[in-house]
Protein backbone atom coordinates (compact mmCIF):
# COMPACT_ATOMS: atom_id res chain seq x y z
CA UNK A 316 0.00 0.00 0.00
CA UNK A 317 1.28 3.47 -0.86
CA UNK A 318 2.00 5.73 2.08
CA UNK A 319 0.06 8.96 2.56
CA UNK A 320 1.99 12.19 3.11
CA UNK A 321 0.90 14.70 5.77
CA UNK A 322 -1.97 16.72 4.32
CA UNK A 323 -1.65 20.52 4.49
CA UNK A 324 -4.66 22.64 3.51
CA UNK A 325 -4.53 26.45 3.21
CA UNK A 326 -5.20 28.24 6.48
CA UNK A 327 -7.92 30.54 5.19
CA UNK A 328 -11.63 30.60 5.96
CA UNK A 329 -12.32 28.49 2.86
CA UNK A 330 -15.02 25.81 3.13
CA UNK A 331 -16.28 23.16 0.77
CA UNK A 332 -18.68 20.28 0.36
CA UNK A 333 -20.10 18.92 -2.86
CA UNK A 334 -23.68 20.09 -3.41
CA UNK A 335 -24.23 17.83 -6.42
CA UNK A 336 -24.83 20.65 -8.90
CA UNK A 337 -23.14 18.71 -11.73
CA UNK A 338 -21.20 21.79 -12.95
CA UNK A 339 -17.91 19.88 -13.00
CA UNK A 340 -19.49 17.15 -15.16
CA UNK A 341 -20.72 19.78 -17.65
CA UNK A 342 -17.43 21.72 -17.77
CA UNK A 343 -15.85 19.68 -20.57
CA UNK A 344 -12.81 18.51 -18.57
CA UNK A 345 -10.88 15.64 -20.15
CA UNK A 346 -11.33 12.73 -17.69
CA UNK A 347 -8.46 10.34 -18.36
CA UNK A 348 -9.22 6.66 -17.79
CA UNK A 349 -6.70 3.86 -17.32
CA UNK A 350 -7.01 0.53 -19.16
CA UNK A 351 -8.24 -1.10 -15.95
CA UNK A 352 -10.91 1.59 -15.51
CA UNK A 353 -12.03 1.18 -19.11
CA UNK A 354 -12.49 -2.54 -18.58
CA UNK A 355 -14.37 -1.93 -15.35
CA UNK A 356 -16.74 0.65 -16.87
CA UNK A 357 -17.34 -1.54 -19.95
CA UNK A 358 -18.22 -4.36 -17.56
CA UNK A 359 -20.87 -2.19 -15.88
CA UNK A 360 -23.19 -2.95 -18.80
CA UNK A 361 -23.96 0.59 -20.02
CA UNK A 362 -24.19 -0.49 -23.66
CA UNK A 363 -27.43 -2.32 -22.88
CA UNK A 364 -29.16 0.90 -21.73
CA UNK A 365 -31.07 2.64 -24.58
CA UNK A 366 -29.37 6.06 -24.33
CA UNK A 367 -25.88 4.53 -24.53
CA UNK A 368 -26.62 2.14 -27.40
CA UNK A 369 -24.31 2.73 -30.36
CA UNK A 370 -22.36 5.46 -28.52
CA UNK A 371 -18.69 5.00 -27.70
CA UNK A 372 -18.06 5.28 -23.95
CA UNK A 373 -14.50 6.55 -24.43
CA UNK A 374 -12.58 8.82 -26.79
CA UNK A 375 -9.03 7.96 -27.80
CA UNK A 376 -6.88 11.08 -27.81
CA UNK A 377 -3.78 11.89 -29.82
CA UNK A 378 -1.02 10.13 -27.88
CA UNK A 379 -3.17 7.08 -27.16
CA UNK A 380 -4.77 8.15 -23.86
CA UNK A 381 -8.45 7.40 -23.39
CA UNK A 382 -10.90 9.82 -21.81
CA UNK A 383 -14.58 9.54 -20.91
CA UNK A 384 -16.83 10.38 -23.85
CA UNK A 385 -18.79 13.61 -23.80
CA UNK A 386 -22.12 14.67 -25.20
CA UNK A 387 -22.21 17.31 -27.93
CA UNK A 388 -22.76 20.05 -25.35
CA UNK A 389 -19.52 19.04 -23.58
CA UNK A 390 -21.21 17.31 -20.63
CA UNK A 391 -19.94 13.92 -19.49
CA UNK A 392 -21.78 11.05 -21.18
CA UNK A 393 -22.53 9.60 -17.74
CA UNK A 394 -24.20 12.71 -16.31
CA UNK A 395 -27.82 11.85 -15.49
CA UNK A 396 -30.86 14.08 -15.83
CA UNK A 397 -30.80 14.60 -12.07
CA UNK A 398 -27.30 16.17 -12.52
CA UNK A 399 -25.67 13.20 -10.77
CA UNK A 400 -23.03 10.85 -12.05
CA UNK A 401 -24.78 7.67 -13.17
CA UNK A 402 -21.73 5.51 -12.45
CA UNK A 403 -21.56 6.89 -8.91
CA UNK A 404 -25.31 6.42 -8.40
CA UNK A 405 -25.18 2.79 -9.49
CA UNK A 406 -21.74 1.57 -8.39
CA UNK A 407 -20.53 4.10 -5.79
CA UNK A 408 -17.43 6.31 -5.91
CA UNK A 409 -15.16 3.31 -6.57
CA UNK A 410 -16.98 2.59 -9.84
CA UNK A 411 -15.90 5.96 -11.34
CA UNK A 412 -12.56 6.78 -12.96
CA UNK A 413 -10.13 7.86 -10.25
CA UNK A 414 -9.56 11.22 -12.02
CA UNK A 415 -13.11 12.33 -11.02
CA UNK A 416 -12.74 11.61 -7.35
CA UNK A 417 -10.41 14.29 -5.93
CA UNK A 418 -12.17 17.18 -7.77
CA UNK A 419 -12.23 20.05 -6.81
CA UNK A 420 -9.11 19.35 -4.73
CA UNK A 421 -5.66 19.49 -6.31
CA UNK A 422 -2.81 17.50 -4.75
CA UNK A 423 0.52 19.31 -4.74
CA UNK A 424 3.34 17.21 -3.30
CA UNK A 425 6.32 19.19 -2.02
CA UNK A 426 8.99 18.91 0.63
CA UNK A 427 7.66 15.72 2.21
CA UNK A 428 4.09 16.98 2.52
CA UNK A 429 0.95 17.07 0.42
CA UNK A 430 -0.28 20.63 0.01
CA UNK A 431 -3.86 20.71 -1.19
CA UNK A 432 -5.31 23.39 -3.46
CA UNK A 433 -8.82 23.92 -4.79
CA UNK A 434 -10.38 24.59 -8.16
CA UNK A 435 -12.62 27.64 -7.97
CA UNK A 436 -14.68 26.70 -11.03
CA UNK A 437 -16.71 24.58 -8.56
CA UNK A 438 -19.64 26.78 -7.39
CA UNK A 439 -19.44 25.38 -3.83
CA UNK A 440 -15.76 26.36 -3.61
CA UNK A 441 -16.37 29.82 -5.10
CA UNK A 442 -19.19 30.38 -2.59
CA UNK A 443 -17.31 28.65 0.28
CA UNK A 444 -20.22 26.34 1.08
CA UNK A 445 -19.64 23.34 3.31
CA UNK A 446 -17.26 22.18 6.00
CA UNK A 447 -13.90 23.79 6.80
CA UNK A 448 -11.06 22.21 4.81
CA UNK A 449 -9.52 20.65 7.93
CA UNK A 450 -12.53 18.34 8.12
CA UNK A 451 -11.62 16.83 4.74
CA UNK A 452 -8.15 15.70 5.82
CA UNK A 453 -9.06 12.04 6.37
CA UNK A 454 -10.68 11.72 2.91
CA UNK A 455 -7.79 13.56 1.29
CA UNK A 456 -5.24 11.34 3.04
CA UNK A 457 -7.08 8.28 1.69
CA UNK A 458 -7.14 9.62 -1.88
CA UNK A 459 -3.72 11.23 -2.13
CA UNK A 460 -1.49 8.11 -2.49
CA UNK A 461 -3.38 7.08 -5.61
CA UNK A 462 -3.42 10.62 -6.98
CA UNK A 463 0.29 11.35 -6.71
CA UNK A 464 3.18 9.05 -5.76
CA UNK A 465 4.78 10.11 -2.45
CA UNK A 466 8.19 10.18 -4.21
CA UNK A 467 7.01 13.31 -6.07
CA UNK A 468 7.24 15.18 -2.75
CA UNK A 469 11.02 14.76 -2.80
CA UNK A 470 11.48 16.58 -6.13
CA UNK A 471 13.17 20.00 -6.04
CA UNK A 472 11.05 23.08 -6.76
CA UNK A 473 11.16 24.91 -10.10
CA UNK A 474 13.34 28.06 -10.18
CA UNK A 475 12.31 31.07 -8.12
CA UNK A 476 13.21 33.27 -11.08
CA UNK A 477 15.49 32.55 -14.05
CA UNK A 478 18.86 31.35 -12.73
CA UNK A 479 17.83 31.64 -9.03
CA UNK A 480 16.80 28.59 -7.03
CA UNK A 481 15.31 28.58 -3.54
CA UNK A 482 14.44 25.48 -1.56
CA UNK A 483 10.85 24.64 -0.66
CA UNK A 484 11.14 26.14 2.83
CA UNK A 485 12.24 29.48 1.41
CA UNK A 486 9.35 29.38 -1.07
CA UNK A 487 7.01 28.72 1.88
CA UNK A 488 8.51 31.81 3.56
CA UNK A 489 7.90 34.00 0.49
CA UNK A 490 4.31 32.72 0.10
CA UNK A 491 3.59 33.27 3.81
CA UNK A 492 4.89 36.86 3.55
CA UNK A 493 2.66 37.56 0.53
CA UNK A 494 -0.26 35.93 2.33
CA UNK A 495 0.24 38.42 5.19
CA UNK A 496 -0.51 41.23 2.74
CA UNK A 497 -3.56 39.53 1.23
CA UNK A 498 -4.87 38.67 4.72
CA UNK A 499 -4.76 42.30 5.96
CA UNK A 500 -8.53 42.49 5.53
CA UNK A 501 -9.00 45.78 7.35
CA UNK A 502 -7.56 47.41 4.22
CA UNK A 503 -9.27 47.45 0.83
CA UNK A 504 -8.50 44.63 -1.56
CA UNK A 505 -7.17 46.73 -4.45
CA UNK A 506 -4.54 48.36 -2.24
CA UNK A 507 -3.60 44.93 -0.87
CA UNK A 508 -3.13 43.50 -4.36
CA UNK A 509 -1.10 46.57 -5.35
CA UNK A 510 1.19 46.05 -2.37
CA UNK A 511 1.48 42.37 -3.27
CA UNK A 512 2.50 43.34 -6.84
CA UNK A 513 5.06 45.79 -5.44
CA UNK A 514 6.65 43.15 -3.20
CA UNK A 515 6.70 40.72 -6.16
CA UNK A 516 8.50 43.46 -8.11
CA UNK A 517 11.08 43.85 -5.32
CA UNK A 518 11.65 40.09 -5.28
CA UNK A 519 12.13 40.14 -9.05
CA UNK A 520 14.93 42.66 -8.85
CA UNK A 521 16.72 42.10 -5.53
CA UNK A 522 20.11 40.38 -5.35
CA UNK A 523 19.39 37.02 -3.76
CA UNK A 524 22.98 36.30 -2.61
CA UNK A 525 22.76 35.08 0.98
CA UNK A 526 19.00 35.63 1.09
CA UNK A 527 17.86 32.32 2.44
CA UNK A 528 16.53 30.87 5.68
CA UNK A 529 16.44 33.37 8.50
CA UNK A 530 17.99 36.18 6.45
CA UNK A 531 15.18 35.79 3.91
CA UNK A 532 12.53 35.83 6.67
CA UNK A 533 13.99 39.05 8.12
CA UNK A 534 14.19 40.64 4.69
CA UNK A 535 10.57 39.71 3.93
CA UNK A 536 9.39 40.99 7.33
CA UNK A 537 11.03 44.33 6.64
CA UNK A 538 9.74 44.70 3.07
CA UNK A 539 6.19 43.55 3.86
CA UNK A 540 6.02 45.51 7.15
CA UNK A 541 7.08 48.74 5.43
CA UNK A 542 4.71 48.20 2.55
CA UNK A 543 1.76 47.47 4.85
CA UNK A 544 2.47 50.65 6.84
CA UNK A 545 2.26 52.82 3.71
CA UNK A 546 -0.68 50.94 2.26
CA UNK A 547 -3.66 52.96 3.63
CA UNK A 548 -2.25 56.14 2.05
CA UNK A 549 -1.73 54.68 -1.44
CA UNK A 550 -3.45 56.90 -3.99
CA UNK A 551 -5.61 54.91 -6.39
CA UNK A 552 -5.22 57.10 -9.43
CA UNK A 553 -6.88 55.58 -12.51
CA UNK A 554 -4.44 56.21 -15.33
CA UNK A 555 -5.85 55.27 -18.75
CA UNK A 556 -4.51 52.06 -20.23
CA UNK A 557 -2.60 52.75 -23.41
CA UNK A 558 -0.42 51.25 -26.15
CA UNK A 559 -0.53 47.48 -26.45
CA UNK A 560 -1.96 47.00 -22.94
CA UNK A 561 -5.72 47.23 -23.76
CA UNK A 562 -5.70 44.90 -26.83
CA UNK A 563 -3.41 42.34 -25.20
CA UNK A 564 -5.41 42.41 -21.99
CA UNK A 565 -8.69 41.96 -23.89
CA UNK A 566 -7.18 39.00 -25.71
CA UNK A 567 -6.29 37.50 -22.34
CA UNK A 568 -9.92 38.12 -21.32
CA UNK A 569 -11.04 36.11 -24.37
CA UNK A 570 -8.59 33.30 -23.72
CA UNK A 571 -9.62 32.90 -20.08
CA UNK A 572 -13.30 33.09 -20.94
CA UNK A 573 -13.11 30.53 -23.73
CA UNK A 574 -14.52 27.13 -22.87
CA UNK A 575 -12.44 24.57 -24.77
CA UNK A 576 -14.10 21.19 -24.57
CA UNK A 577 -12.98 17.73 -25.52
CA UNK A 578 -16.10 17.40 -27.68
CA UNK A 579 -14.65 20.26 -29.77
CA UNK A 580 -12.05 17.85 -31.17
CA UNK A 581 -14.75 15.57 -32.62
CA UNK A 582 -16.40 18.08 -34.92
CA UNK A 583 -16.30 17.53 -38.70
CA UNK A 584 -13.59 19.23 -40.82
CA UNK A 585 -16.20 21.76 -42.01
CA UNK A 586 -17.23 22.37 -38.39
CA UNK A 587 -13.59 22.83 -37.41
CA UNK A 588 -13.13 25.39 -40.18
CA UNK A 589 -16.22 27.24 -39.02
CA UNK A 590 -14.98 27.24 -35.42
CA UNK A 591 -11.52 28.47 -36.46
CA UNK A 592 -13.17 31.29 -38.43
CA UNK A 593 -15.36 32.16 -35.44
CA UNK A 594 -12.34 32.23 -33.12
CA UNK A 595 -10.46 34.48 -35.53
CA UNK A 596 -13.46 36.83 -35.69
CA UNK A 597 -13.67 36.87 -31.87
CA UNK A 598 -9.96 37.51 -31.61
CA UNK A 599 -10.15 40.47 -34.00
CA UNK A 600 -13.11 41.93 -32.09
CA UNK A 601 -11.21 41.55 -28.83
CA UNK A 602 -8.18 43.24 -30.38
CA UNK A 603 -10.28 46.12 -31.68
CA UNK A 604 -12.33 46.43 -28.47
CA UNK A 605 -15.27 48.02 -30.29
CA UNK A 606 -18.86 46.88 -30.27
CA UNK A 607 -19.96 44.13 -27.90
CA UNK A 608 -18.02 41.40 -26.15
CA UNK A 609 -18.25 38.30 -28.38
CA UNK A 610 -19.85 35.25 -26.81
CA UNK A 611 -16.63 33.30 -26.25
CA UNK A 612 -18.61 30.83 -24.12
CA UNK A 613 -22.30 30.12 -23.71
CA UNK A 614 -24.10 32.24 -21.13
CA UNK A 615 -21.83 35.31 -21.17
CA UNK A 616 -23.68 38.62 -21.32
CA UNK A 617 -22.94 40.48 -24.56
CA UNK A 618 -22.10 43.86 -23.16
CA UNK A 619 -20.43 46.76 -25.03
CA UNK A 620 -16.68 46.80 -24.31
CA UNK A 621 -16.97 50.50 -23.47
CA UNK A 622 -19.37 49.82 -20.56
CA UNK A 623 -16.81 47.66 -18.74
CA UNK A 624 -14.21 50.42 -18.71
CA UNK A 625 -15.85 52.96 -16.40
CA UNK A 626 -15.05 53.17 -12.68
CA UNK A 627 -16.93 50.72 -10.46
CA UNK A 628 -15.14 51.75 -7.27
CA UNK A 629 -13.10 49.52 -5.01
CA UNK A 630 -14.79 46.11 -4.44
CA UNK A 631 -17.03 46.06 -1.36
CA UNK A 632 -15.92 44.06 1.72
CA UNK A 633 -18.32 41.24 0.64
CA UNK A 634 -16.86 41.08 -2.88
CA UNK A 635 -13.34 41.41 -1.44
CA UNK A 636 -13.98 38.39 0.80
CA UNK A 637 -14.29 36.14 -2.28
CA UNK A 638 -11.08 37.51 -3.78
CA UNK A 639 -9.21 37.28 -0.49
CA UNK A 640 -10.20 33.62 -0.10
CA UNK A 641 -9.23 32.86 -3.67
CA UNK A 642 -5.75 34.34 -3.35
CA UNK A 643 -5.13 32.92 0.11
CA UNK A 644 -5.96 29.41 -1.12
CA UNK A 645 -3.66 29.81 -4.16
CA UNK A 646 -0.79 31.23 -2.06
CA UNK A 647 -1.29 28.77 0.80
CA UNK A 648 -1.32 25.72 -1.46
CA UNK A 649 1.47 27.08 -3.67
CA UNK A 650 -0.85 26.10 -6.50
CA UNK A 651 0.20 28.80 -8.97
CA UNK A 652 3.51 27.60 -10.42
CA UNK A 653 5.41 24.38 -11.08
CA UNK A 654 3.29 21.30 -11.76
CA UNK A 655 0.08 23.19 -10.97
CA UNK A 656 0.79 25.78 -13.68
CA UNK A 657 2.54 24.51 -16.82
CA UNK A 658 5.88 24.04 -15.03
CA UNK A 659 6.43 27.82 -14.74
CA UNK A 660 8.86 29.21 -12.17
CA UNK A 661 7.68 30.81 -8.91
CA UNK A 662 7.72 34.52 -9.83
CA UNK A 663 6.45 33.90 -13.34
CA UNK A 664 3.50 31.93 -11.96
CA UNK A 665 2.95 34.65 -9.37
CA UNK A 666 2.72 37.21 -12.18
CA UNK A 667 0.04 35.13 -13.92
CA UNK A 668 -1.83 34.88 -10.61
CA UNK A 669 -1.65 38.67 -10.06
CA UNK A 670 -2.99 39.20 -13.56
CA UNK A 671 -6.14 37.32 -12.57
CA UNK A 672 -7.11 40.31 -10.37
CA UNK A 673 -7.94 42.66 -13.27
CA UNK A 674 -9.26 39.66 -15.26
CA UNK A 675 -11.68 38.61 -12.50
CA UNK A 676 -12.87 42.17 -12.00
CA UNK A 677 -13.32 42.61 -15.76
CA UNK A 678 -15.66 39.59 -15.77
CA UNK A 679 -17.36 40.73 -12.56
CA UNK A 680 -18.17 44.04 -14.30
CA UNK A 681 -19.49 42.15 -17.32
CA UNK A 682 -21.81 40.04 -15.14
CA UNK A 683 -22.93 43.07 -13.11
CA UNK A 684 -23.80 45.04 -16.27
CA UNK A 685 -25.53 41.93 -17.70
CA UNK A 686 -27.69 41.84 -14.57
CA UNK A 687 -28.53 45.52 -14.98
CA UNK A 688 -26.70 46.64 -11.84
CA UNK A 689 -23.87 49.13 -11.55
CA UNK A 690 -22.08 47.53 -8.60
CA UNK A 691 -19.94 44.45 -8.25
CA UNK A 692 -21.39 42.06 -5.68
CA UNK A 693 -19.98 38.97 -3.99
CA UNK A 694 -22.10 36.88 -6.40
CA UNK A 695 -20.76 38.54 -9.55
CA UNK A 696 -17.20 38.09 -8.25
CA UNK A 697 -17.93 34.41 -7.59
CA UNK A 698 -19.19 34.03 -11.17
CA UNK A 699 -16.07 35.78 -12.46
CA UNK A 700 -13.69 33.68 -10.33
CA UNK A 701 -15.35 30.55 -11.71
CA UNK A 702 -14.71 31.71 -15.28
CA UNK A 703 -11.11 32.80 -14.75
CA UNK A 704 -10.00 29.84 -12.64
CA UNK A 705 -11.52 27.23 -15.00
CA UNK A 706 -8.68 27.17 -17.59
CA UNK A 707 -5.78 27.84 -15.23
CA UNK A 708 -3.28 25.01 -15.35
CA UNK A 709 -5.44 22.83 -17.64
CA UNK A 710 -6.14 24.76 -20.87
CA UNK A 711 -3.37 24.21 -23.39
CA UNK A 712 -3.40 27.76 -24.88
CA UNK A 713 -2.58 29.35 -21.49
CA UNK A 714 0.65 27.37 -21.26
CA UNK A 715 1.94 28.35 -24.73
CA UNK A 716 4.99 30.50 -25.31
CA UNK A 717 2.85 33.29 -26.78
CA UNK A 718 0.81 33.45 -23.59
CA UNK A 719 3.97 33.48 -21.50
CA UNK A 720 5.18 36.49 -23.48
CA UNK A 721 1.80 38.22 -22.99
CA UNK A 722 1.90 37.62 -19.21
CA UNK A 723 5.46 38.97 -19.08
CA UNK A 724 4.39 42.14 -20.91
CA UNK A 725 1.20 42.75 -18.92
CA UNK A 726 3.02 42.01 -15.65
CA UNK A 727 5.66 44.63 -16.28
CA UNK A 728 5.32 46.64 -13.05
CA UNK A 729 3.86 49.81 -14.60
CA UNK A 730 1.37 47.89 -16.78
CA UNK A 731 0.25 45.63 -13.94
CA UNK A 732 -0.17 48.54 -11.52
CA UNK A 733 -2.34 50.41 -14.01
CA UNK A 734 -4.46 47.31 -14.71
CA UNK A 735 -4.98 46.60 -11.00
CA UNK A 736 -6.10 50.17 -10.32
CA UNK A 737 -8.13 50.54 -13.53
CA UNK A 738 -10.30 47.50 -12.91
CA UNK A 739 -10.00 47.51 -9.10
CA UNK A 740 -11.36 51.01 -8.46
Ligand code: SF4
Pocket residue numbers: 332333334335336337338339340418419436437438439440
Ligand atom coordinates in the same frame (compact mmCIF):
# COMPACT_ATOMS: atom_id res chain seq x y z
S1 SF4 B 1 -19.07 21.42 -9.34
FE1 SF4 B 1 -18.55 21.17 -7.15
S2 SF4 B 1 -20.53 21.15 -6.06
FE2 SF4 B 1 -20.97 20.83 -8.25
S3 SF4 B 1 -21.02 18.58 -8.46
FE3 SF4 B 1 -18.92 19.22 -8.96
S4 SF4 B 1 -17.79 19.07 -7.02
FE4 SF4 B 1 -20.00 19.02 -6.51
